Amino acid sequence: MFLKAKAKRLLKHAGIRAGLETVALTRADALWPSAGGRGVIFTLHHVRPAETRTHDPNALLSVTPQFLDEAIRACAEAGLVPVALEDLPRLLADASDRRRFVAFTLDDGYRNNAEHAAPVFRRHGVPYTIFITKGFVERSRSAWWETAEALTTRLDMAEFDFGQGLEQLDMRRPAQKRAAFDRFSAFVQTAGDEDETIARLDRLARAHGLDPLAIVDRLVMDADELRALARDPLARFGAHTLTHVNLRRAGASRLRDELAGSAEAVATYVGRAPRTFAYPYGYAEAVGEREVQAAADAGFAIAVTTQPGMLGPWNLARPTAFGRVSLNGLYQKKRLVKALISGIPFKLM
Structure with a gap:
């Protein structure tokens, strides 16, 4: 059974890599420039130095600071303008502004976001948004x-x-x-x-x-660390529920509490009410129309999934259902970032 699962996983990653490499090597973006839309929101989790491990099942959740630097450079070379996530609805609504944008987001509030990611963002003057789960910060919920x-x-x-x-x-x-x-x-x-x-x-x-x-205490920032990081003018903070639960599996009352309670917690930690929200897991089985509407009702200006897609005018009709593209540890090459920026892989999915 495990051999079959391993083979399936390897074939999937090989297919994704082959697709990205094909786009990168053929410069298909020059032939299909509209595929890139108005830009992209990137998802990250851990940003930390590389480690050699024989068993690393969460490898996709971790990139190196060097790769983050390369990704930012790739965006600059592609002409993307780095912006704060919370500003995207306003920017996309401006019909006179035809620039393409990139927003960087990091889920779960890992300590290495402050130690290793923030210095890279500061070096390039790039805003970034960290999504915070209260249960992790308070050490009341395990990851x-x-x-x-x-x-x-x-x-x-x-x-x-x-x-x-x-x-x-x-x-x-x-x-x-x-x-x-x-x-x-x-x-x-x-x-x-x-x-x-x-x-x-x-x-x-x-x-x-x-x-x-x-384990959570070792990996995730506490309230004092979040408060300190909030002094960085490039840092923004969004809500990510109270317990990192799959909201589609939660009852109506819990859904409201997870949204409102996490927003209140973030405001307490960083002194500013969050305007952004990230759905835990973020795939289709974790985000439905009920959850998208609940995020809007909770007052979030923008909410993000992990369902891949590029930015465009279509986002304005559903601002609490923005897609994001993963910058993950399995594809840490600058040329692959450029392939993602092209948007072509998502047109072919």
Whole structure:
């Protein structure tokens, strides 16, 4: 089973890379300039120096500061104007302004955003927006993907109930570790109540000497650090819910609370009410019309998904459903950033 999953994953990434390389090498952007629309919003998570790991299931969530620098340079060479995310609705609504824009966003408030990403943005004078989850800042909610990575890295064997009774997980080899991580990921994202599945994963971690909240404490900025970073004139902060829950799986009352409560928390941390919001996960199964309307009702000027797409006039009709393009650790080449900027890969999807 894990060999089949690995093969499928490798084929997917090989296909994506081949598509990006083809666009980059053929300079197809020159033949189809309209595909790039009015620019792009980029998504990032971790920005930190490279590490050599045999097991790195969250590799796509991490880029190096050097690659971030290259990505910014690629945008400049393509003529994109860096702007704050919150300014995009106003800029796109100006019919006399035909410039193309780029906005950089970072999800989850990782400490390395301040340590490694902020200096790069400052060097280039580029605004950036960090999306904050209150539960991470307050150390009351674990980041399950970080917990699952720590578990599968540390353990060679474990017992866990995925819903059909206890199973023995053999994680002695890297491929088995990745297969186990994928099963934990699917379990949290699809099996029953998300709070309960995360709690069960947390219990497994604690039973093996891992503290899920200590992992968050090590990785994520606290309120004081956010307050300090807010002094950077290029820094902006958006809301990212209270608990990083899949909002499409939340009831109506919780949906409202996750939006309003996270906005209040961000205002408390940085002294300014957020105008922007990022949906946790952000894919189609996590963001529907109900959630898009709820973000608008909550007063956010702009909300972003992780569903890829370029900027254009169509965004003005649904300002709480902007798409974003991932700058991720699997494709850290300047020429691939230029391929993404072209917008052509998303026209062919």
